[in-house]
Amino acid sequence: MTAYIVRRLFATLPVMAVVAMFVFFLLRFAPGDPAAIIAGDDATAESIAAVRVKLGLDRPVVEQFGVWLWDLMRGDMGVSIFSNLPVTRLIAQRVEPTLALSLSTLFVAVALAIPIGVVAAWKARKLVDRLVMGFAVLGFAMPVFVLAYVLIYFFAVQWQLLPVQGYRPVGEGFWPFVECLILPSVALGVTYMALIARITRASMLEVLQQDYIRTANAKGLATDRVLLLHALKNAAVPIVTVIGIGIALLISGVVITETVFNIPGLGRLTVDAVLKRDYPIVQGLILVFAAAKVLVNLIIDISYAFLDPRIRY
Amino acid sequence: MIVRLLAVLAALALPLSATAQEKVLRAVMHADVRVIDPVWTTQTIANIHGALVYDTLFGNDADLKPQPQMVGKYEISPDRLTYTFILRDGLKFHDGSPVTTKDVIASIRRWGAKDGVGQRLMGYVTALDAVDDKTFRMVLREPYGMVLESLGKSGSSIAAIMREKEALTDPQQQVKEAIGSGPYIFAKDQWVPGSKAVYLKNKDYVPRTEAPSSFAGAKIPGVDRIELVWIADPQTAMSALVNGEIDFFESPNIDFLPLLAKARGVKLLKTGKLDGTQGMIRLNHLHPPFNNVKARQAMYHLVNQEDFLRAIVGDPKYYRVCHGLLTCGGPYENDGGSAFFKDYNPKKALQLLKEAGYKGEPITVLATTDHNTITPATQVLIQAMREAGINVDAQSMDWGSVVSRRAKKEPPAQGGWNIFITGTGGVGASNPVLHTWIGAACEKGLFGWPCDPEIEKLRNAFGLASSEDERKKIAKELQTKAMEQVVYIPFGQWDTPLAYRADRIDGIVPNTGLAVLWGITKK
Numbered sequence: 164m165t166a167y168i169v170r171r172l173f174a175t176l177p178v179m180a181v182v183a184m185f186v187f188f189l190l191r192f193a194p195g196d197p198a199a200i201i202a203g204d205d206a207t208a209e210s211i212a213a214v215r216v217k218l219g220l221d222r223p224v225v226e227q228f229g230v231w232l233w234d235l236m237r238g239d240m241g242v243s244i245f246s247n248l249p250v251t252r253l254i255a256q257r258v259e260p261t262l263a264l265s266l267s268t269l270f271v272a273v274a275l276a277i278p279i280g281v282v283a284a285w286k287a288r289k290l291v292d293r294l295v296m297g298f299a300v301l302g303f304a305m306p307v308f309v310l311a312y313v314l315i316y317f318f319a320v321q322w323q324l325l326p327v328q329g330y331r332p333v334g335e336g337f338w339p340f341v342e343c344l345i346l347p348s349v350a351l352g353v354t355y356m357a358l359i360a361r362i363t364r365a366s367m368l369e370v371l372q373q374d375y376i377r378t379a380n381a382k383g384l385a386t387d388r389v390l391l392l393h394a395l396k397n398a399a400v401p402i403v404t405v406i407g408i409g410i411a412l413l414i415s416g417v418v419i420t421e422t423v424f425n426i427p428g429l430g431r432l433t434v435d436a437v438l439k440r441d442y443p444i445v446q447g448l449i450l451v452f453a454a455a456k457v458l459v460n461l462i463i464d465i466s467y468a469f470l471d472p473r474i475r476y
Numbered sequence: 477m478i479v480r481l482l483a484v485l486a487a488l489a490l491p492l493s494a495t496a497q498e499k500v501l502r503a504v505m506h507a508d509v510r511v512i513d514p515v516w517t518t519q520t521i522a523n524i525h526g527a528l529v530y531d532t533l534f535g536n537d538a539d540l541k542p543q544p545q546m547v548g549k550y551e552i553s554p555d556r557l558t559y560t561f562i563l564r565d566g567l568k569f570h571d572g573s574p575v576t577t578k579d580v581i582a583s584i585r586r587w588g589a590k591d592g593v594g595q596r597l598m599g600y601v602t603a604l605d606a607v608d609d610k611t612f613r614m615v616l617r618e619p620y621g622m623v624l625e626s627l628g629k630s631g632s633s634i635a636a637i638m639r640e641k642e643a644l645t646d647p648q649q650q651v652k653e654a655i656g657s658g659p660y661i662f663a664k665d666q667w668v669p670g671s672k673a674v675y676l677k678n679k680d681y682v683p684r685t686e687a688p689s690s691f692a693g694a695k696i697p698g699v700d701r702i703e704l705v706w707i708a709d710p711q712t713a714m715s716a717l718v719n720g721e722i723d724f725f726e727s728p729n730i731d732f733l734p735l736l737a738k739a740r741g742v743k744l745l746k747t748g749k750l751d752g753t754q755g756m757i758r759l760n761h762l763h764p765p766f767n768n769v770k771a772r773q774a775m776y777h778l779v780n781q782e783d784f785l786r787a788i789v790g791d792p793k794y795y796r797v798c799h800g801l802l803t804c805g806g807p808y809e810n811d812g813g814s815a816f817f818k819d820y821n822p823k824k825a826l827q828l829l830k831e832a833g834y835k836g837e838p839i840t841v842l843a844t845t846d847h848n849t850i851t852p853a854t855q856v857l858i859q860a861m862r863e864a865g866i867n868v869d870a871q872s873m874d875w876g877s878v879v880s881r882r883a884k885k886e887p888p889a890q891g892g893w894n895i896f897i898t899g900t901g902g903v904g905a906s907n908p909v910l911h912t913w914i915g916a917a918c919e920k921g922l923f924g925w926p927c928d929p930e931i932e933k934l935r936n937a938f939g940l941a942s943s944e945d946e947r948k949k950i951a952k953e954l955q956t957k958a959m960e961q962v963v964y965i966p967f968g969q970w971d972t973p974l975a976y977r978a979d980r981i982d983g984i985v986p987n988t989g990l991a992v993l994w995g996i997t998k999k
Contacts, residue, residue, distance in 0.1 A: 195880045199883050201511065204519075205632050207592070207922055245669065315712070328707060328712050427670065435708070
């Protein structure tokens, strides 16, 4: 297993190199010039050109790539073109809110989706099942931002139960931290919940038709033991796979959710940096996202071995 | 033992109670603070930041008249060629060091090398020397009459006074530290670009003794801490104001105004009388068909300002038809050249274009897709052009791409452009020298590159005029000439009110080029 993990980690290096190169050149060939944005509305073309020279953006793209790559290999992601702050600091500032939002969303989604998926499979083709499937269709169909605005309108503006926006670090108290995450987690979690509930139901339906389940029922085992210990454990591999895929979906969902709920996370940082053409930040973020994705995939693959003893690495 | 325990508890409670009493103003501005150097960029938000952190030698009062701010006394020689300034007592930077003429001179030189108005001023300066630590002298080659107005300008690139150390930074590079002598201290360690910029009350600030009036008079910090919170989504920002999570919202979307007007505790305040926006259609003078003045003038026949203003603003309470280039309602408003707008006639526009040599070639319009006012205005223009029978090549792109593309001088087919739309602040546009878009400095001018030495001569003459009557006369001549040359086509003026929680804050004053935040107090 250790050898497998080490092998997989080494295999990420070429992936990251390709991602880095792709992102760098894609950004340079995309329209837009950070120097013009920095200089502002009343700047002359001459002034923009002078800023471009000072930022080194007038140099050949290959030379710029070489400089960036050399710095990157020494652990330096560069500085923001606008704020002059190190990219590593800017990313570090944003990790906590995104991590908190992602984990709370995962928690909300998994904690609710798996039980309702199991119940739907158990009560297949009955009213409960139809309700769950109806919810799943609605959850998929509802765009995150629409649900977000609806939640804000009722829970924050009308009933004033929760804040509209913002993020409070856990260091400022547990309840302030939690109350800021409730609405965004629900808004973002519903799509995810629908996805997991559907897969849980499908996977459970397949397992519930197996002979060993029939045997367990014939032995007179309690329904909850049959469902949770015998069926769910054997249905877990596809569910875990979907949770893994969902984390990638979560990254794109986080961008919208962080914007609507004004959470200063990595998603917002990405959108802002793209709109402002702040190249070093976008490059750094894409590398971080790629690394996170590779790591999640690795964790999912490793978890298979624990869930299904037949799988060996 | 019990007494000791109580003492420890009391000590622990003290900072908590101090924090609880801290008065914090949470404001959402029109953009987020990403650049901390107001001289390096012309971005308005960088200047709002700059006005909190830095002080200026002069500041405009509510009537836009420059009044001494860091300067205590000043003298102008009878020939109007020598200005002697004496700094007032008690000026200190946030690091505790005193403000001296070394800092001031280095700051003016840096600003004068970067900013358009500063460059114009420095073009007249033959000497800028320190007499002692508090006195310095500026000598001019001609009696330029805009010295104080330039040093006190608000809007873009204020003449911020920095420490000499930062002021010696190349003007094309951003300073690394924002240490000024203004009423608030920038808390760089708490700055999260794209989310929040924090300013702490400068307890050592010595305000002037005169009553506060916009950027002039006493700047008395009203709260302990100002947080400029950036909420990118305007709907969320509106909800946050209604919910009491923020106190001040600088530029709510016009669509939200009816909702905000009804919200409990929220008040709307019209921005300063000149602090609106003037819409501009900018034509590229370098390439056909608009390298021909007749083709440029043809475009006036496509512009019915009401159409634009209704699309952008809707409610006539917030807009004004204005057929001039110098802000309507400003001191130099005049009717020079306004006759060009009298005949809205798309067919005539096409006919005049044809007479100017237009043969149906595509006209490239940079069509912004993500701007709440420029996008609808561009759509109105494109529609009018198409209805007239003009071949429009509307290239849709985000605002970031427009600002890059408009700097390209190549022909439209090679990545250039023919038309783009933008807006400019009413305060700057009210004065021929500060209004850079009215200029026609050819290749050295702003995008579109109008070229007319007569216009530049008139702008210089305005700066050298010795009386207000003479200035008004020159302003009219200038506007007439600029309209004739079509430096740009104005499509009206509008202003968005500020929204704030009247039940929580007080001391809000109308903007004069920039938001004035330091005087706001918390109830």
